[in-house]
Amino acid sequence: xxxxxxxxxxxxxxxxxxxxxxxxxxxxxxxxxxxxxxxxxxxxxxxxxxxxxxxxxxxxxxxxxxxxxxxxxxxxxxxxxxxxxxxxxxxxxxxxxxxxxxxxxxxxxxxxxxxxxxxxxxxxxxxxxxxxxxxxxxxxxxxxxxxxxxxxxxxxxxxxxxxxxxxxxxxxxxxxxxxxxxxxxxxxxxxxxxxxxxxxxxxxxxxxxxxxxxxxxxxxxxxxxxxxxxxxxxxxxxxxxxxxxxxxxxxxxxxxxxxxxxxxxxxxxxxxxxxxxxxxxxxxxxxxxxxxxxxxxxxxxxxxxxxxxxxxxxxxxxxxxxxxxxxxxxxxxxxxxxxxxxxxxxxxxxxxxxxxxxxxxxxxxxxxxxxxxxxxxxxxxxxxxxxxxxxxxxxxxxxxxxxxxxxxxxxxxxxxxxxxxxxxxxxxxxxxxxxxxxxxxxxxxxxxxxxxxxxxxxxxxxxxxxxxxxxxxxxxxxxxxxxxxxxxxxxxxxxxxxxxxxxxxxxxxxxxxxxxxxxxxxxxxxxxxxxxxxxxxxxxxxxxxxxxxxxxxxxxxxxxxxxxxxxxxxxxxxxxxxxxxxxxxxxxxxxxxxxxxxxxxxxxxx
Numbered sequence: 001x002x003x004x005x006x007x008x009x010x011x012x013x014x015x016x017x018x019x020x021x022x023x024x025x026x027x028x029x030x031x032x033x034x035x036x037x038x039x040x041x042x043x044x045x046x047x048x049x050x051x052x053x054x055x056x057x058x059x060x061x062x063x064x065x066x067x068x069x070x071x072x073x074x075x076x077x078x079x080x081x082x083x084x085x086x087x088x089x090x091x092x093x094x095x096x097x098x099x100x101x102x103x104x105x106x107x108x109x110x111x112x113x114x115x116x117x118x119x120x121x122x123x124x125x126x127x128x129x130x131x132x133x134x135x136x137x138x139x140x141x142x143x144x145x146x147x148x149x150x151x152x153x154x155x156x157x158x159x160x161x162x163x164x165x166x167x168x169x170x171x172x173x174x175x176x177x178x179x180x181x182x183x184x185x186x187x188x189x190x191x192x193x194x195x196x197x198x199x200x201x202x203x204x205x206x207x208x209x210x211x212x213x214x215x216x217x218x219x220x221x222x223x224x225x226x227x228x229x230x231x232x233x234x235x236x237x238x239x240x241x242x243x244x245x246x247x248x249x250x251x252x253x254x255x256x257x258x259x260x261x262x263x264x265x266x267x268x269x270x271x272x273x274x275x276x277x278x279x280x281x282x283x284x285x286x287x288x289x290x291x292x293x294x295x296x297x298x299x300x301x302x303x304x305x306x307x308x309x310x311x312x313x314x315x316x317x318x319x320x321x322x323x324x325x326x327x328x329x330x331x332x333x334x335x336x337x338x339x340x341x342x343x344x345x346x347x348x349x350x351x352x353x354x355x356x357x358x359x360x361x362x363x364x365x366x367x368x369x370x371x372x373x374x375x376x377x378x379x380x381x382x383x384x385x386x387x388x389x390x391x392x393x394x395x396x397x398x399x400x401x402x403x404x405x406x407x408x409x410x411x412x413x414x415x416x417x418x419x420x421x422x423x424x425x426x427x428x429x430x431x432x433x434x435x436x437x438x439x440x441x442x443x444x445x446x447x448x449x450x451x452x453x454x455x456x457x458x459x460x461x462x463x464x465x466x467x468x469x470x471x472x473x474x475x476x477x478x479x480x481x482x483x484x485x486x487x488x489x490x491x492x493x494x495x496x497x498x499x500x501x502x503x504x505x506x507x508x509x510x511x512x513x514x515x516x517x518x519x520x521x522x523x524x525x526x527x528x529x530x531x532x533x534x535x536x537x538x539x540x541x542x543x544x545x546x547x548x549x550x551x552x553x554x555x556x557x558x559x560x561x562x563x564x565x566x567x568x569x570x571x572x573x574x575x576x577x578x579x580x581x582x583x584x585x586x587x588x589x590x591x592x593x594x595x596x597x598x599x600x601x602x603x604x605x606x
Contacts, residue, residue: 017060018073025075025082030054030066032087033250037101037221038242040235044257047099049136049243050087051250052079080108081115085122088133092126096254101134101164101185106143109135110152120159130160134185137177138166146180153181167223182216185241190224193244197229197488207237229488236440286414288374289367291407292392292400297323300330304358305351307332308341319389321401322359328391328398330359363390367399371410378404423494425471426478434493434501438571441503445565449509450574452559452582453481453516455498460541460551465527473527473554474498477520484516501578510595513558517591520556528553557585560595 024030032050039046054060060069070079084102091100104112112119123130135156143149153163164185165178178186188209196202206222213220222234225244234242248255298307300322311317311334322330332355340358341347350357365374378390392399423430429437441448455477462470477500481492486506493501506512525534533539538552559581561574568574577596585594 017065017069018075020060021066021069021073021079022075024054024060025079028082028086030083030086031252032083032090033252034091034100034254035243035250036098036248036255038247039240040231040242041240045098045248045255046241046257047101047134048091048096048254049101050083050091050103052083052087076105077108077111080104081112088123088128089126090252091254092128094254095127097257098254099132099134099162100128101136103136103138103166105138106149109137109156110148113152113155116155116159131162133160134162134164136164136166136185136187137181137183143177143180150180164221178212178216178218183218185221186213186218187221187223187243188239190244193222193224193230193234194226197227197233203233203237206234206239210237210239232488236444286371286410287367288365288369288371288402288407289392289399290371291402291410292367293402294400295319295321297321297328297398298332298355300324300354300356302355303352304337304341304355305347307355307358308337308347308351311337319401321362321391321398322355323398326397328362328364328393330356331362331387331389331391332359333387333389336360360387363387364393365390365402367392367394371407371414375407375411378407423496426475426494428478428482428492428494428500430493431495434491434495434503435571437491437493437503438574441505442563442568442570442574446505447565448563449504450561450563450578451502451504451509451513452578452585453477453500453502454557454559454582454586456555456557456586457538457552458498458554460539461527461554463541464533464539464551465529469527476523476526477556480516480519480523484512484519486512510593513560513593517556517558517593521591524553556591557582557588558593559583559585560593562595562597 031053033053034048034050036045037047037049038044052063052066054062054066060066066079067076070076080103084104087102088100120130123133156163162184163181164187165181165183166187167189186209188206192202192206192209194202196206210220212218219241220239221241221243222239223243225231225234225242226246228246231242231246296310296317298310298320302322307320310320318334320332321328322332337358340350363378365377374390388405389401389403392402421430421432422428438450455473458470458473461473474497477498478492478494481500481502485492485502485504489505490509490512491503493503495501502513504512528534530539533553538550541549541551543549559578561577561581563574568577581594581596584596585592588594
């Protein structure tokens with residue numbers, strides 16, 4: 001049964017259940033269960049969240065039924081306060097040294113201010129310091145007066161109680177709450193945790209939340225952690241605290257702080273997970289108005305002589321838009337005007353005629369269109385329809401002129417930026433993600449193996465079989481690398497051309513690389529299709545001076561560096577060592593693997 005149906009059923013049953021709830025509250029017939037919160041850095045539990053329950057097997061066992069009945073009986077705040085008292089009392093009875101998170105709505109928070117002195121007294125009587133209690137503000141209710149809310153929270157803080165916020169990321173309103181309240185703890189909504197190991201957008205959201213938390217001094221708790229992969233991504237992002245069924249399920253018995261986490265809360269190995277990534281050439285696709293030039297225009301009744309004089313007095317001007325009542329109707333180019341007037345008697349015959357007779361139909365784009373959209377439209381035009389400039393409008397009204405050469409410059413720049421993040425041929429991560437992943441591994445002080453994969457004798461193959469076949473060979477190599485490495489542990493990037501970088505944490509990394517070499521050699525016949533070339537082991541070509549030279553068939557060289565913790569400080573140093581290892585691999589005959597097994601001096605030691 002989904003959540004909405006559970007809530008609907010709870011509301012339908014609330015009336016009869018409200019009387020039952022009153023009896024339970026009078027007899028304190030409720031109990032708390034506690035869900036541990038894991039400190040991923042210390043690998044132990046540091047806190048637990050109290051969740052109220054009714055009698056086992058009863059219709060009021062679930063919180064949804066309890067609070068639906070309380071709403072029907074208009075005793076929601078009383079139920080919340082009783083739940084808090086029971087949670088603290090049963091927590092104290094277990095003599096646990098962890099923190100305790102207890103839920104409270106904003107309405108109950110205000111209503112409870114007069115009970116604070118009694119609450120502090122009870123906590124001290126039970127041997128629970130107020131500093132070990134965190135009030136977790138639930139999403140129920142809206143804030144009208146933030147100043148009053150801050151005053152209420154200050155009263156809780158004055159007796160030592162900490163403040164937590166639940167389900168951050170659900171909407172803009174709780175982002176403002178975060179800014180106003182400045183809580184000690186913030187819980188990330190489970191929506192952003194579910195699938196974070198495969199969804200790059202969710203990963204970026206959580207990374208942004210982490211940056212905000214650092215800025216305002218809040219500690220993040222990720223809710224809904226269910227798998228080891230989710231845990232590993234959150235760990236690598238630096239999220240300190242985790243909660244969910246993959247960490248521990250709610251129970252009436254609170255585990256000790258030193259209790260080992262649930263089996264799924266530990267990753268099978270201590271490797272740094274390869275985070276999901278997507279190309280990030282631009283945060284937002286640029287609009288065409290970024291290359292707009294405001295330019296003088298003429299009306300349709302302007303005569304050709306006046307247009308000629310405008311061009312004559314402005315030597316740098318090459319086009320002139322024609323605008324009627326604010327709307328562009330044509331465009332006049334310097335070359336078209338001069339071409340018409342260069343013939344005998346043409347200026348004398350047509351100089352006083354309106355300029356509409358020499359204007360061309362303009363190519364129009366709205367200022368809100370992206371440069372990519374405009375480029376696609378222009379790319380689909382016939383050659384005779386393409387000119388060096390086009391007009392930009394706002395809701396059909398003339399705004400200015402843009403030039404094709406500037407559009408091409410923007411598109412080229414976007415392609416270059418995109419290639420830094422994902423290679424367009426293989427769609428594998430490009431230079432920026434490669435460097436980021438390498439730096440993550442170095443900064444985390446994890447040992448790994450960096451491999452530089454490069455094709456030998458590739459240019460002669462391109463010359464003999466053509467660039468299309470060369471591209472297919474590069475694409476197949478990218479596929480071989482991707483299929484050979486371990487998911488989520490090993491990383492494959494495409495530097496460009498026939499150069500690839502592989503970062504391996506898998507224990508059997510050498511066997512994987514040797515399998516890549518054998519698979520490449522086995523697939524070579526798919527690309528070298530001439531039997532004579534296969535039989536001869538190569539083909540004849542020309543050197544730079546035009547002389548005959550024999551070129552061997554393509555081969556794959558892989559140079560490796562074993563990167564130890566502390567031996568390198570950045571990807572620049574690893575890349576330099578990789579270049580040397582690749583040179584050694586290329587000295588070996590055929591497809592070969594060279595492993596640099598020297599132990600590099602650890603930084604800071606002699």
